[in-house]
Amino acid sequence: MKHIPYRLLSITCLLLMLSLYCRGSNNRPPQIIDSKLPIADPYVLYHSGKYYAYGTRIDGFEVYISEDLKHWKRSKNLALSPQDSWGTRWFWAPEVYYVASQKKFYMFYSVDEHICVASSSSPEGPFIQDEKKPIIAKEKGIDTSLFIDDDGTPYLFYVRFTDGNVIWMAEMNKDLQSIKTETLTKCISATEPWEKKQATVAEGPSILKRGNTYYLIYSANHFESQDYAVGYATASSPKGPWKKYKGNPILRRDHPSASGLVGTGHGAPFISADGGYKYIYHAHASTSSVGPRTSYINDMAISSDGAISIVGDPIRPVVVK
Structure with missing residues (x-):
């Protein structure tokens, strides 16, 4: 074997390292463009191996996409x-559901304090109202x-706005466009x-439903209050x-799982890739400012006796390029 000059060996190693770096550049940590997930009233849909997050922020609705719940990419197009x-x-x-029997995604939301529904063939949208009208024309709701x-x-x-903000229920017609009043x-x-x-x-x-028990998870208090909070009720x-x-x-805010966040609420449970429940919710910008509200994710557990708890430290999502 011939002796390789030290200088040539150094250059060769440098070129090799540069080549490996370039080929492995896709494995570099993603570039963070926003240190928080900038939506309020958040909702997550898990579909075909990806998470889709929707929420309140602008006129219309964005969609953020993730595979690990920590790193989210904003779709270049609006969902609605x-x-x-x-x-x-x-x-x-906004909340988005896949209805397998119809092979459609439905987005339920409120606009101008009326409730609406739009549909799409994709969780990314575009969601479109076939007929531009509220579900209930003559009454406000959110x-x-x-x-x-x-x-x-x-x-x-x-x-419904019946002596404050009150949660009501109605059976829907099969077309998911109207209710049976x-x-x-x-x-x-709020009592x-x-x-x-x-x-x-x-x-x-x-x-959500577990066994024969139905759970209604809700938020109470004014969203601007630092004591905005989450509770639930059960029924058969x-x-x-x-x-x-x-x-x-x-x-x-006084619960360990809030980890110092205030104004925690208006979230939604979802089933993650491992089959367990998680809960996404928003919180205030700080103890001195309500907005801009941003979203966080905690584990959600249901005990053997049917009690729901929100546990662990929150995932603090970021938006990446």
Whole structure:
């Protein structure tokens, strides 16, 4: 073997290292362009190995996409553009569901304090209202949440302004465009001291079912309050009657799982890739400023006796390039 001059060996090694670096550049940490997930009233859909997050921020709705819940990329296109929807202002609290029987994605949301639904063939959108009108034309409402029971019956939970913000439920027609008004039933109102520290508000409903028990997870208090918090109630039917959990609230600024965050609330549970539940919610910008609100994710557990808890340190999502 011939002797290789030291200088030539050094140059060769340098070129080799540079080559490996370039080929491995895709493995470098992603470039963070926003240190927080900048949405309020957040919702996560897990579909085909990816997470899709939607929330309140602008006119219309963005969609953020992730594979690990920590790093999120903002889609270059809006999930829903104002021109594809009835209403022109106050686009709030979108939730997206995949309805396998129809092979469609449905986005339920509120705009101009009316509840609406739009559909798409993709979780990224574009979501479009086939007919630009609210679900209920003659009454204001916000914070929609769809629940389809095991027998295929769809129910819509949402907030009506009846003596404060009150959560109501109605059975939907099969087209998911309208409700059966004769089935309207009151579910939850703000009655407990922790729910009324700043306003008479119960809002942000989410429904899940475990066994024969239905859970209605909700937020209470004014969203501008640092004591905005999360509780839940249970029932043996989506029509109620609902019994509030005696250990409410399950998430608030004084709970360890909040990790110093304030104004924690208006979130939604979702099932992650490992089959476990997680809960996404928003919090205030700081102890001195409500906005801009941003989103966080905690584990959510259901004990053997059926009690829900929000546990662990929050994931603090970032937006990457």
